[in-house]
Amino acid sequence: MGQSKRYAATYGRLMDERIEEFVMREELIMLTAAELDVEYCRPTDFPEPRRVYAWVRYPSKAIRVQAHAIAYTRTAVKIRFLEPLIKIQREGWVWLNAVTPADAAGSPDRS
Numbered sequence: 519m520g521q522s523k524r525y526a527a528t529y530g531r532l533m534d535e536r537i538e539e540f541v542m543r544e545e546l547i548m549l550t551a552a553e554l555d556v557e558y559c560r561p562t563d564f565p566e567p568r569r570v571y572a573w574v575r576y577p578s579k580a581i582r583v584q585a586h587a588i589a590y591t592r593t594a595v596k597i598r599f600l601e602p603l604i605k606i607q608r609e610g611w612v613w614l615n616a617v618t619p620a621d622a623a624g625s626p627d628r629s
Contacts, residue, residue, distance in 0.1 A: 544576040546601070548610030549594055559591045569620035572597050572612050587617060 554561075567586035572595070574583055585599035588609070595617045598609045 544578060546608060546610065547575040547577065549612060554591060554594055554611055556591070559593065561589045561591050561596065563589045567598065570595070570597065571618045571620060572599070573616040574599070574610075574612065584620065585617075590614070 564587060567588050570585050570587045571582055572585045572587075573580050574597075581602055583599045583602060585597040587595050588598055589596035593614055594611045595614055596609065596611050597617070598607065600606065601608045
């Protein structure tokens with residue numbers, strides 16, 4: 519069987535848009551080792567990942583995402599989530615007050 523030529527241009531354009539989104543996307547801003555101060559504030563792993571909503575930052579915006587909390591310190595939480603739009607699994611540290619338990623948060627805001 520051959521390919522459908524009817525939609526080739528449409529799907530080609532959509533693929534080009536996805537590639538451009540991936541290449542031109544902004545890099546996430548997560549906490550650094552200095553901010554975590556792991557020398558004096560050791561991380562503790564959760565026994566099981568916990569569903570949360572967390573604010574993640576990009577250079578031009580902040581987005582609230584559904585995530586799993588996998589570790590914590592006194593001041594920060596390590597989360598794992600699918601990055602919006604490109605659906606790549608990411609992991610990193612955010613400040614404790616940027617995280618809300620999923621059962622208490624309702625649905626995420628998209629800002």
